Amino acid sequence: MAFQPLRAGDLRTRIRIEVEGRVSNGQGGWTTAWSPVAVIWAKKVPLRGDEITRDSIQRAVSVTRFVIRHRSDVTAKHRIVEVKQVGEAYEVIGGPWNIRRIDDPYGRRDRLELDCEWQAGLG
Template identity: 30%
Template sequence: MKRGKGLSSRLNNEIEIVRKVETDTGTGGSTESWQVLAKVPAEVICLSGREVLTEKVLQGIRVYRITIRHRTDVSEECQVRYGDEDLNIRAALDPKGQREETVILADTDGALPTR
């Protein structure tokens, strides 16, 4: 039986998974900030790119498929930092159901700055 490349050999990029957290200011208020949940090796593949006109501004949008080792704490509430880009997570799933990898579909459309 022919075998493809193992997962470890494909994870040649690094991403950060970040989640928004609310912090008490100590004066009765709170602030929101992004906290790094994990820095992980990843396979990052750009699936498509397009330009859209949003509020009279031309904006480039890219869609990525990101593969990482299996995690259960990645959700649509998180974002991904990849290089200088902030990406919205649209889906995070275990495609084979074997708890080996998590595949993340993410894009730059409306991603909030996390830095």
């Protein structure tokens, strides 16, 4: 596949990149909390949908690729949620998507392709 420049008009989905952190619960334990890293524009490319059965429970699974402008701070420990702007806040409209693969397909540091997975019921 030949190199195609990443065009701003292709980035139509607003996403929030989040990182997992631990917050004290005040009783000596910890609670998992997700904190925003950045809200950016992305190109969303659905790849496949499927159903899996694990422990006799059937779940829907979707795999989608989000193409974003290159960032050096994104890792597979992050997750993505789709958002829309409401006033000065952001409302979650999709996800969370767990990042499974990160690729700079042309090695030009102009984009990242994030292959992400969502499983129904695991929110």
